Amino acid sequence: AEVTIPIIVKDTTSFYWQIVLAGARAAGKDLNVNVPELGAQSEADINGQITILENAVAGKPAAIVISPTQRAALGKPIDEAAKSVKIIGIDSAADSKAFTSFLTTDNVQGGRIAADGLAAAIAEKYGKPEGEVALITHLPGVGSLDERAKGFKEELAAKYPGIKLVADKVSDGTANGGLNITTDLLTAFPNLRGIFASNLIQAQGAGQAVAENKAQDKVKLVGFDSDDKLVKFLGDGVIAALVVQDPYRMGYDGVKTALAASKGEKVAPFVDTGANLITTANMKEPRSQELLNPKVK
Amino acid sequence: MNALNVAEAAGGIAPSSVPILELRKLDKRFTGTHALKSVDLSFRRGEIHAIVGENGAGKSTLIKLLTGVHPRTSGELVWLGATVPLSTPHEAIALGINAVHQEVVLCPHLTVAANMFLGDEEVRYGLLKNRQMVADAQKVLDELGFNLPAGVLLSDLTIGQQQLIATARAATRGTKFLIFDEPTAYLTRQEAAQLFALIRRLKAEGVTIVYISHRMEEVFELADRVSVLRDGQLVGTRDIDATDENELIAMMINRSIEQVYHKDTIPLGATLIEAKNLSGEGFEDISLSVRAGEIVGLYGLIGAGRSEFVTSLFGRHPIKSGEVVWEGRPVRIRNERDAINLGIALAPESRRDQGLCLNLGVGHNINLPVYDRLTKGVTISARMEKEHADRQIQDLRIKTQSRNALALSLSGGNQQKIVIGKWLNHGAKLFIFDEPTVGVDVGTKAEIYRLFSALLAKGAGIILISSYLPEVYELADQFHVFRAGRQVATHGFKAVSHEQILSEAIGV
Amino acid sequence: MSQKTTTQGEIAPRRKLNFNNLLSLSLVAVLLLMFILLSIATTTFATPGNISNLARQGAMIAILAVGETFVIITAGIDLSVGAIVGFTTVIVSLLIEGGVPVPIAITITLLVGVAIGAFHGFGIVRMGLPPFIITLATLTALQGVGLLITNGSTINITNDDFTGFSRGEFLGIPNLFWIVIVVAVPAVIYLHFSKYGRYLYAVGSNPEAARLSGVNVRGVIYTAYILSALCAAVVGVMLASRTGTGNATQANGWELQAIASSVIGGTSLFGAVGTVWGPLLGAFILATIRNGANLLNVNSFWQYIITGGLIIIIVYFDQLRRRKR
Amino acid sequence: MSQKTTTQGEIAPRRKLNFNNLLSLSLVAVLLLMFILLSIATTTFATPGNISNLARQGAMIAILAVGETFVIITAGIDLSVGAIVGFTTVIVSLLIEGGVPVPIAITITLLVGVAIGAFHGFGIVRMGLPPFIITLATLTALQGVGLLITNGSTINITNDDFTGFSRGEFLGIPNLFWIVIVVAVPAVIYLHFSKYGRYLYAVGSNPEAARLSGVNVRGVIYTAYILSALCAAVVGVMLASRTGTGNATQANGWELQAIASSVIGGTSLFGAVGTVWGPLLGAFILATIRNGANLLNVNSFWQYIITGGLIIIIVYFDQLRRRKR
Ligand SMILES: Nc1ncnc2c1ncn2[C@@H]1O[C@H](COP(=O)(O)OP(=O)(O)OP(=O)(O)O)[C@@H](O)[C@H]1O
Numbered sequence A: 001a002e003v004t005i006p007i008i009v010k011d012t013t014s015f016y017w018q019i020v021l022a023g024a025r026a027a028g029k030d031l032n033v034n035v036p037e038l039g040a041q042s043e044a045d046i047n048g049q050i051t052i053l054e055n056a057v058a059g060k061p062a063a064i065v066i067s068p069t070q071r072a073a074l075g076k077p078i079d080e081a082a083k084s085v086k087i088i089g090i091d092s093a094a095d096s097k098a099f100t101s102f103l104t105t106d107n108v109q110g111g112r113i114a115a116d117g118l119a120a121a122i123a124e125k126y127g128k129p130e131g132e133v134a135l136i137t138h139l140p141g142v143g144s145l146d147e148r149a150k151g152f153k154e155e156l157a158a159k160y161p162g163i164k165l166v167a168d169k170v171s172d173g174t175a176n177g178g179l180n181i182t183t184d185l186l187t188a189f190p191n192l193r194g195i196f197a198s199n200l201i202q203a204q205g206a207g208q209a210v211a212e213n214k215a216q217d218k219v220k221l222v223g224f225d226s227d228d229k230l231v232k233f234l235g236d237g238v239i240a241a242l243v244v245q246d247p248y249r250m251g252y253d254g255v256k257t258a259l260a261a262s263k264g265e266k267v268a269p270f271v272d273t274g275a276n277l278i279t280t281a282n283m284k285e286p287r288s289q290e291l292l293n294p295k296v297k
Numbered sequence B: 001m002n003a004l005n006v007a008e009a010a011g012g013i014a015p016s017s018v019p020i021l022e023l024r025k026l027d028k029r030f031t032g033t034h035a036l037k038s039v040d041l042s043f044r045r046g047e048i049h050a051i052v053g054e055n056g057a058g059k060s061t062l063i064k065l066l067t068g069v070h071p072r073t074s075g076e077l078v079w080l081g082a083t084v085p086l087s088t089p090h091e092a093i094a095l096g097i098n099a100v101h102q103e104v105v106l107c108p109h110l111t112v113a114a115n116m117f118l119g120d121e122e123v124r125y126g127l128l129k130n131r132q133m134v135a136d137a138q139k140v141l142d143e144l145g146f147n148l149p150a151g152v153l154l155s156d157l158t159i160g161q162q163q164l165i166a167t168a169r170a171a172t173r174g175t176k177f178l179i180f181d182e183p184t185a186y187l188t189r190q191e192a193a194q195l196f197a198l199i200r201r202l203k204a205e206g207v208t209i210v211y212i213s214h215r216m217e218e219v220f221e222l223a224d225r226v227s228v229l230r231d232g233q234l235v236g237t238r239d240i241d242a243t244d245e246n247e248l249i250a251m252m253i254n255r256s257i258e259q260v261y262h263k264d265t266i267p268l269g270a271t272l273i274e275a276k277n278l279s280g281e282g283f284e285d286i287s288l289s290v291r292a293g294e295i296v297g298l299y300g301l302i303g304a305g306r307s308e309f310v311t312s313l314f315g316r317h318p319i320k321s322g323e324v325v326w327e328g329r330p331v332r333i334r335n336e337r338d339a340i341n342l343g344i345a346l347a348p349e350s351r352r353d354q355g356l357c358l359n360l361g362v363g364h365n366i367n368l369p370v371y372d373r374l375t376k377g378v379t380i381s382a383r384m385e386k387e388h389a390d391r392q393i394q395d396l397r398i399k400t401q402s403r404n405a406l407a408l409s410l411s412g413g414n415q416q417k418i419v420i421g422k423w424l425n426h427g428a429k430l431f432i433f434d435e436p437t438v439g440v441d442v443g444t445k446a447e448i449y450r451l452f453s454a455l456l457a458k459g460a461g462i463i464l465i466s467s468y469l470p471e472v473y474e475l476a477d478q479f480h481v482f483r484a485g486r487q488v489a490t491h492g493f494k495a496v497s498h499e500q501i502l503s504e505a506i507g508v
Numbered sequence C, D: 001m002s003q004k005t006t007t008q009g010e011i012a013p014r015r016k017l018n019f020n021n022l023l024s025l026s027l028v029a030v031l032l033l034m035f036i037l038l039s040i041a042t043t044t045f046a047t048p049g050n051i052s053n054l055a056r057q058g059a060m061i062a063i064l065a066v067g068e069t070f071v072i073i074t075a076g077i078d079l080s081v082g083a084i085v086g087f088t089t090v091i092v093s094l095l096i097e098g099g100v101p102v103p104i105a106i107t108i109t110l111l112v113g114v115a116i117g118a119f120h121g122f123g124i125v126r127m128g129l130p131p132f133i134i135t136l137a138t139l140t141a142l143q144g145v146g147l148l149i150t151n152g153s154t155i156n157i158t159n160d161d162f163t164g165f166s167r168g169e170f171l172g173i174p175n176l177f178w179i180v181i182v183v184a185v186p187a188v189i190y191l192h193f194s195k196y197g198r199y200l201y202a203v204g205s206n207p208e209a210a211r212l213s214g215v216n217v218r219g220v221i222y223t224a225y226i227l228s229a230l231c232a233a234v235v236g237v238m239l240a241s242r243t244g245t246g247n248a249t250q251a252n253g254w255e256l257q258a259i260a261s262s263v264i265g266g267t268s269l270f271g272a273v274g275t276v277w278g279p280l281l282g283a284f285i286l287a288t289i290r291n292g293a294n295l296l297n298v299n300s301f302w303q304y305i306i307t308g309g310l311i312i313i314i315v316y317f318d319q320l321r322r323r324k325r
């Protein structure tokens, strides 16, 4: 492969980003592009991502695909990088106009979808979308997660006056943290009816806690993203619904678009890759299956 | 720091009767110990005032109060007629009070010069004048007749050499009042002689000297007056001409002892150990043997290689060549446990660095070598653990609150007793005592020597290392003189004169 | 490690056991006080369900802290325990997903822990590296190896028996807490009632003196680091069972929690001072702070502040008592 | 044991500076070797752009490591520096967004650093807390305070002058690297050429001896922790400028990198041994490993393993040299 197009994700250790990288890898194979897979090991490591971007630019690649870890922080470095190389954004936005193209989930919208999904699940069980719910966020200061929380809260406030957000918890970035928080939430709020765990790892922890306490009948859990474990929880009814993005496509199309842009071809400036609500009811549908089981390997 | 400070009054002044420092009802309590009980004492300007007393009598505590190291519980200090708070070391230094403490208190990571100038550095435009300080320090050391380099790291020196550095440092800081707490404990005769010369010189310059020692002959050689402490109380002060050793000892321990050096005639038995032409790091071609019932002395200057030799014999350091024969069988001692298993015990020279776990209990320290034998099945027998520790504490009269008191809360001499005590019930056949009576009071010394006899009577042999010639001279059935890592002479019991031995050790 | 000339001012002799009792008593008092206050302030704290949760939540850090304590008593430190936990979750889940029977998978995982501990011993004893450094290096490297093995992703454990264990209980006590007991009992015997425990303290106080008293100092150091890493591997198995995942980074930072628990429990970082019950209490005090804050619905950020403040207060009073005794 | 002469007085003088020079020379050699190898292995390493990147990337850890070194020389440790960096990014961005002029905002932020350092000094000197504990407590608490202030979110700095600084350069040298110089020069004078530096070593070597020499030991300890926290606050300002955000957790874990850099640079965790140039070199060695691995397109997980391995190797050879000397 002559052409090099690195892809920079937020946190290489998360399964979600592994799917993105798998998509990028596949695109690299299909299009005969060398695709270094880069990224920090925590979504909170903003400086780490800037460093990786700087180093990637120094390697003089044809283009760079990046998922900015933080909207404002990556703005200027991306502007800077775009002076010498084409930049394609994926997954989350940054305060930069320098993107040649952008393929993303609208995370505020994702939060809204989660709110609707949670309300629906509560209504199905309790008759009305009413009662106490809680929110669990992976880590503080992660742009996309803040946007999901924003969308989630706005939607609740706007459409479901009967639903009350009684706890807004921030975890420590581990599944075990989410597990401990959820068990305590279940204890502290005996009338809790719903939980939104706004990314993969927290959904794993929260799912485990709900299963551990056999609370799935009382408490409806909505997660974000998916992996085998969450799909199993979904099938078992431990999780009521998952908001699923299309990370594989972001990776694949990110590289594909980057290659086209590097050749000077015209590319779409903005692509919404979409966020879909998958519930126990619709999980068997083909599109759902495609989203739930991306071809990672 | 200027070199030796010259006394204000030219030509030196005779000890005047003007008190320079008065202690009024000085009192110090540690939680659980009443270390000093209402002591009234006055020091005269330009005198050498010795303080003697048993281990734990409160001597070091007294010094620490005078130098602002510990706060006093009550009482007053009057310096040149005026009451002073004297609550920090800084204040003491400012008044001109300095001390050479019982244990060397310097910074091992700094150079000799940096240590000598610590807290009083020479600077220009705020920057250190390092080269200047080394030169100045060297000048001071040379002037004092200490043949020591100023540019090396302190940790490169032996304890004795470090003690001399501490002395040089204390003597040259505009000192008016200088306290020595057992300064000769780690010094050889030669070094001690240098120290005494320095002390006399300081006295001539009008400096008041307080001199603490367990060695009576030093007290009589140097002091103008002597005060005795017992159990934290001042028993009395005497002019040196108006007292004698027996009186002082009686005042110290409230009884008299006929004789410090005690030696029973014990028939020598079979040869326990034979070292044949041993060489290792710091010693070369050493041969000696020890028989049951025999004390073999090793005499030499500090750095002569005796400690290196015995620690190697004990398996701590490798032996490069030569042979060790134990009870007629050639053996290889690869580590300390091999030695201990054969029946060798070592009481090392530095109690702080090698001898004690300072922040563990007295009992824990005493029992450390014998926990194997205190173990029943998987666990330790609590009863045996207690009994064993208490027996040593009683037998050696270790002054401690209980077996659970931390070793660091004991006075220096009592700490030394722990180092010895932990091997006494081990059942070893060969005991190596490296400077066993450093910092030990006369009464206890006599007890330790009696203990030697008891061990010998049970069929043990002893290697006794001492830099204190009388000890080796009076006790050893046979002794070897070491110099520069080699064995330069071997003598029988009191076979030759002190002078000859000294010249062999020094090599003149 | 060298024993520093600490400026231990005026330490009057006192009974060591008494003192330890006193200290642990006062920690028990702190814990009890928290329990009482939380029982009054919330209706949910003093429920069997919550107490079970608490027992589960504190269990893992408690075991790590006990292992860490062995090392700290020798005047060392083990920064790698969090990384070992993460790494061993990867190992055990790989093995289980690879079809290895659970008991064998667990045994192998624990042996991996032992090997890591032995490597630390080697680094300290043979290579002369400071404990802080060698364990910092393994902290870093193990994370890399764990991530490399899984290619950065998370392994999901599909064996329900294995993951069910952490949820289960026996005689009304959560299984995870049983593990604490299973670890603590031999630990108490080892540290407080056997000669090996005495040797550990001696090495922490003055290794040279210990050596000259015939203590196998190297062996003691190997043992301490192996026990610490073994405890971490045990926790790795527990965590894999609890989260059902193998992920090399999932216990990042737990080393600081373990060390904090140990120190809150009266262990001195200068060595030669510490107990088994101290770190256990320390870990459950920290777990109770978090649990209580959650139940009181205190902003999660306040939990950090409270934890930091309590560490200072508890250790301060501990120091005070020590100096007074 | 060291070389030994048997008659007193014939002790070969060993200059301390010589040894330090030797060590830093060998670190310089390591760094040079890396540079040469990377220049051969990649076409991109030895480009002005990349060297600038490297200078920027190493700068922040380098400054933290220098501050940390002061503390370690006193035989202490400062675990809070990463948390202080995160916290001060919050403070400076709040102030700037609140309309405070940049120079005043920076001054206030640095004073906050000083206050935190003084608090550490207070905890150690007055409350008698071990440095590990008090700084662990602030690590935890500062994170909480920082998160609380921002309610867990990130403050975006809209002042382009402020954020532009970190990207700018002067005389062809990146501004961030200039800050390293601005910190290092007074640090060298302080540590190596002033009596205050000497006191730092004395306190680390034997606090009792220092105290008896009239050294204001408490003052020295206060100074060391204040300098460390001040360096961390400087880095906080730099990081805020670089990321354009205030976020309390964005420098989590940097304390371990700072300590590792310092130790790689020859600082002894037992105190009394260390230089200013050592940690600087250590930090840039670590930055070069990361930069090189990125350029060589080595799997990012390998970087952890390489870093861990290098820490062991470098410190091992350093220890060897020390023992041999
Ligand atoms: N820091 C301390 N804490 C508690 N007790 C102490 C402390 N220092 C000394 N003591 C006690 O005070 C008493 C006097 O001790 P001190 O060191 O003054 O004796 P000493 O006369 O110097 O003895 P030695 O000749 O053995 O050096 C002893 O009982 C000792 O145990």
Ligand SMILES: Nc1ncnc2c1ncn2[C@@H]1O[C@H](COP(=O)(O)OP(=O)(O)OP(=O)(O)O)[C@@H](O)[C@H]1O
Binding pocket: B156, B157, B158, B159, B282, B300, B301, B302, B303, B304, B305, B306, B307, B308, B309, B349, B465, B467, D001, D003, D004, D005, D006, D007, D008, D009, D010, D011
């Ligand atoms: N001149 C010297 N320079 C540096 N180190 C020395 C020197 N002399 C001795 N040492 C070291 O100081 C320590 C004490 O010296 P050592 O104990 O060997 O002398 P010794 O004759 O065996 O003892 P002593 O005569 O005091 O019983 C040893 O560890 C030795 O390595």
Ligand SMILES: O[C@@H]1[C@H](O)[C@H](O)CO[C@H]1O
Binding pocket: A010, A014, A016, A043, A091, A092, A105, A142, A144, A145, A198, A199, A200, A224, A225, A245
């Ligand atoms: O932006 C993302 C992804 O969309 C995913 O949810 C993982 O965590 C995030 O921060």
Ligand SMILES: [Mg+2]
Binding pocket: B059, B060, B061, B102, B181, B411, B412, B413
């Ligand atoms: Mg004394």
Ligand SMILES: [Mg+2]
Binding pocket: B303, B306, B307, B308, B349, B434
């Ligand atoms: Mg000796």
